[in-house]
Amino acid sequence: MARARTGDKDSKLVEAAISLFLERSVRGTTMQHIARRAGVAVGTVYLYYKDKGAIVRRVAFAFAEQHDAFAEGVLGTRRGPRRKLLDYILGFYDMWVPFGQNDQGAVELAEAVLTHAPETPGIAQQKFLDTVAAILQEGKERDWKVGNPQVEARWIALSTTAFFPLAGTPSEHPLRQSLGREELEGLLKWMLDKVEN
Numbered sequence: 726m727a728r729a730r731t732g733d734k735d736s737k738l739v740e741a742a743i744s745l746f747l748e749r750s751v752r753g754t755t756m757q758h759i760a761r762r763a764g765v766a767v768g769t770v771y772l773y774y775k776d777k778g779a780i781v782r783r784v785a786f787a788f789a790e791q792h793d794a795f796a797e798g799v800l801g802t803r804r805g806p807r808r809k810l811l812d813y814i815l816g817f818y819d820m821w822v823p824f825g826q827n828d829q830g831a832v833e834l835a836e837a838v839l840t841h842a843p844e845t846p847g848i849a850q851q852k853f854l855d856t857v858a859a860i861l862q863e864g865k866e867r868d869w870k871v872g873n874p875q876v877e878a879r880w881i882a883l884s885t886t887a888f889f890p891l892a893g894t895p896s897e898h899p900l901r902q903s904l905g906r907e908e909l910e911g912l913l914k915w916m917l918d919k920v921e922n
């Protein structure tokens with residue numbers, strides 16, 4: 726039976742698992758590798774997680790927790806909505822980059838997450854939309870040209886989706902060039918110029 730997770734050891738195990746899954750792939754990582762990287766006995770790993778699938782599931786939810794803390798931090802700042810939107814989407818991009826790579830480790834991790842935590846992509850999508858909508862609502866209260874913040878958050882998500890590919894999907898896009906952070910920031914600033922008065 727898995728033990729209730731406690732902060733420090735759980736964090737070390739999750740961090741070790743993420744780095745190993747991306748470096749070695751999920752298949753190429755053993756419980757012994759995770760224990761060694763986390764600096765604990767292999768028996769400790771099994772106290773927390775019954776198998777590698779349980780660790781993959783925890784990794785998916787750890788990413789969601791990291792996102793939630795980040796989003797709350799952005800929403801809680803005293804910055805204006807323009808800066809919040811830029812900080813949030815560019816920060817989300819920075820968090821996403823390691824998981825959106827086309828190398829074998831990232832591809833296997835994406836597949837494993839879809840197998841062991843299939844609900845997490847939908848949860849992440851909704852939290853992204855809710856955060857962007859909250860920022861747009863704040864902009865609307867400052868006379869931005871925003872109709873329905875939930876609907877327009879969806880348009881922003883659709884407009885930026887090419888910057889957040891799932892690992893293993895093509896990194897080349899219709900423009901025949903790789904899209905990066907600089908292009909994302911340019912797109913966001915262009916969109917913001919259209920809604921601000």
